[in-house]
Amino acid sequence: MKRWWLGLLLPLTLFALDGRSVYEKKCAGCHKLYIPAEKLMANFLEHNNTLLHLEAPTVNQLAYRLKQQIGDPKGDKEIQLMEVAAFVHDYALAPDRQKSLCMPEVMAHFETMPSLKGKISDEELEAVAAITHSFVPVRVDVSKERLPEGLSWSLTPTFFFLTADGKLVKTVPGAWVKEDFLQILNEAKGALR
Known part of the structure; x- marks a missing residue:
């Protein structure tokens, strides 16, 4: 009986998606992974995005906003991760500036992202959402x-x-x-x- 369960679990582990590799293939072209908060603030609030010339919010910016504004930041982390994954899924497939969590002063420098519908799977979106939870500011x-x-x-x-x-x-x-x-x-x- 033990061998049978091991045989069932092993393939699931082998095929689990790595959020970092999905990010690098599907997101990194626009969303830089990490830039220190002080540098981001100077870029947007003092230099009108001329310091960094960013095309989209960084993952650390998004992670901070997602953790603060989606679900209960002090509640169950697994439930919050599920809520973050649902938000990321919805936003990536149907982007809308009204749904953005970024500060208006930051969003003023960006166009609304194009929809990823048909370009990314549900599993890939879930894997990307999981890497946002690895940032602990x-x-x-x-x-x-x-x-x-x-x-x-x-x-x-x-x-x-x-x-x-x-x-x-x-x-x-x-x-x-x-x-x-x-x-x-x-x-x-x-x-x-």
């Missing part, structure tokens, strides 16, 4: 506030990598170029295995 002014969970810092910026249950995996002080930071991310992922 935290901003702490260490000169005014204590860090949560007993964390401490020696340099700014300091990056903390935590498990979903709050266990500290890795602390990395200082600023890094993109290639080095990607290596640090891969090492942090490896520490979770």
Whole structure:
């Protein structure tokens, strides 16, 4: 009986969609993955989008808005993820500026996105919605506030990598170029295995 269940579960795991690869194939042409909030604010509020010349909101902008405005941000995360997936599905297939969650000052710089109807599957949309939930925006002014969970810092910026249950995996002080930071991310992922 155990072999039969393993045989059933294994193919489901093999064919699960990776949100990051769907994003790279279907979304990255317009939606950049991550740009720091301070740089985004300067781009839109001070430079009229002439600093970054963005075509669409970044995924970290969307993730922040989705987590704040869809479902209950303090409620069950799985239910909120289902609500976010439903919103992303609806918006991607029938985009409408009236449904946008972005600030009007930001949306003023963008055209309404084209519909992805017939260009992306329901499963792909669900996978993309899931990557928005992987962003956890935290901003702490260490000169005014204590860090949560007993964390401490020696340099700014300091990056903390935590498990979903709050266990500290890795602390990395200082600023890094993109290639080095990607290596640090891969090492942090490896520490979770």
